[in-house]
Amino acid sequence: MHNRKIVRFQGQIETALKNFRADLELRLKELFAVLHIQSHLTAAGIRKCEGFRPVHLLFVLTSLVFLHIKTVHDLLQRPLTSLFQAQKDAFYRFKKAEWSWGPFYRRFLACLGKRLHWSETAQANCFILDTSALSKRGKRLENLSFVYDHSQGKTVKGYEILALGLLTPRNFYPVNFGHHFSHTAPAQAPEARPVKTRGEVARRLQEARELTKPALALKMLKAALAQGIPALYLLVDAWFTSPTFCQExxxxxxxxxxxxxxxxxxxxxxxxxxxxxxxxxxxxxxxxxxxxxxxxxxxxxxxxxxxxxxxxxxxxxxxxxxxxxxxxxxxxxxxxxxxxxxxxxxxxAVQVVQKYLGRWSIEVFFKEAKQRLGLGQEQGRSFAAQVYSVIQAFFRYSLLAYLLEHDEQSQTIGDLFRQLEEETGKLTYLERLWQYLATFLKTVLNTLAQFCDPGPQFRAYLDAITNTFNRFSPLQGCET
Known part of the structure; x- marks a missing residue:
């Protein structure tokens, strides 16, 4: 298990933030260090095999929603090269790889639970189960099927997930999920063929094909209890409230x-x-x-x-x-x-209704995760990429919920999202302006060099100007 503290991320994230630390507090970066994300990735077997470290790629992909960027393609079209060094292939390989995202997220939740003292509110904590449809437009996505979307009141092409969440007296946290495939699918949709036949993606595919939703729900509940997540109640809608399921x-x-x-x-x-x-x-x-x-x-x-x-x-x-x-x-x-x-x-009677009203926290989670955190918006064709997309949305929401419990001024996840969006957007604007000024100066110096043959002293003079410019931060304190 890798337990070293993260001092800086590989790539240029730390460099981009260093000059603006007095004006910009990028709390997401700090959370990656405080919550030991690198250690959780390493313990789950998510390690660098070539290119960039997984913690760097995960940080960049986690931050995209706060920059109003939906896909890696959109990211690469923006002038944000100082935010990352990796190219599109590195991001695509990272998302499509058959990583063990389940163990990573379980370790991450265990860290959250310990820091937030979930065990102290065990008698009031509630598990919540609910399903949601993730509609898709593509035709060649692996294991695509026709599912019923209750929010639209019709059958759509996409994926159906069964989510398990934990409601504490202070907030809601997504815990686990599983896919459920219907018996009807588009003719063009291919079947996923995982490389790791005993890996997590293969296990999720088998569960989605063979388990009913009640059976999948019971399996997730057993795993959550075995993990040590404390709760006393399970809140469900009418679809799950059968005597047989309640007895189980x-x-x-x-x-x-x-x-x-x-x-x-x-x-x-x-x-x-x-x-x-x-x-x-x-x-x-x-x-x-x-x-x-x-x-x-x-x-x-x-x-x-x-x-x-x-x-x-x-x-x-x-x-x-x-x-x-x-x-x-x-x-x-x-x-x-x-x-x-x-x-x-x-x-x-009053206590029963009051506790049941807490079930709507998972509905709010689905709405906010779809609208703001990228749930169901992954465009990758592979089923492994779809699994990563759900984990990424769960991860983003849990980070925001953790921040919310430590931020008395923010009353909702939406408030906190807008704060982080504003902070990250400010970084984006400053980076663009900095890049423009740096490119302008380099162009001027190169043009001057074409009209004369600079000697060693003049070259040293130009190098000194360039180095001074690179260290100078004229934008510090800018509130534009």
């Missing part, structure tokens, strides 16, 4: 809180069995207004057919937050009542 989760030592579907599943009160609609009609006269939530609530203890005991909380007036609502857009109709199920019989 309870066997792992977690309580489930999830919304219920109005289907034919029967819940028992004594010897009598009821569907959800029948149970509501039999007890709706007992609804009581809860001032803390502004909702009418009712808690009904029940048992399921295979013996699982729990409680159903009926609510009247509950509305799901709609993150995609636009001004003047059509408002989605909500049913007159909703029902939630929990396996924790010690919770009151």
């Amino acid at each position: 989760v309870k066997n792992l030592g977690l309580h489930v809180i999830g919304r219920l579907k109005r289907d034919r599943t029967r819940y028992y009160r004594g010897e009598a069995g009821y569907t959800l609609d029948q149970l509501y009609q039999a007890h709706k006269h007992r609804l009581v207004k809860a001032p803390a939530l502004g909702l009418s609530l009712l808690r009904v203890p029940v048992s399921c057919g295979h013996g699982l005991k729990g409680a159903i909380v009926f609510t009247k007036g509950y509305k799901e937050p709609d993150l995609a609502t636009r001004p003047g857009g059509k408002i989605k109709a909500e049913p007159p009542w909703a029902a939630f199920f929990t396996t924790d019989l010690s919770l009151t």
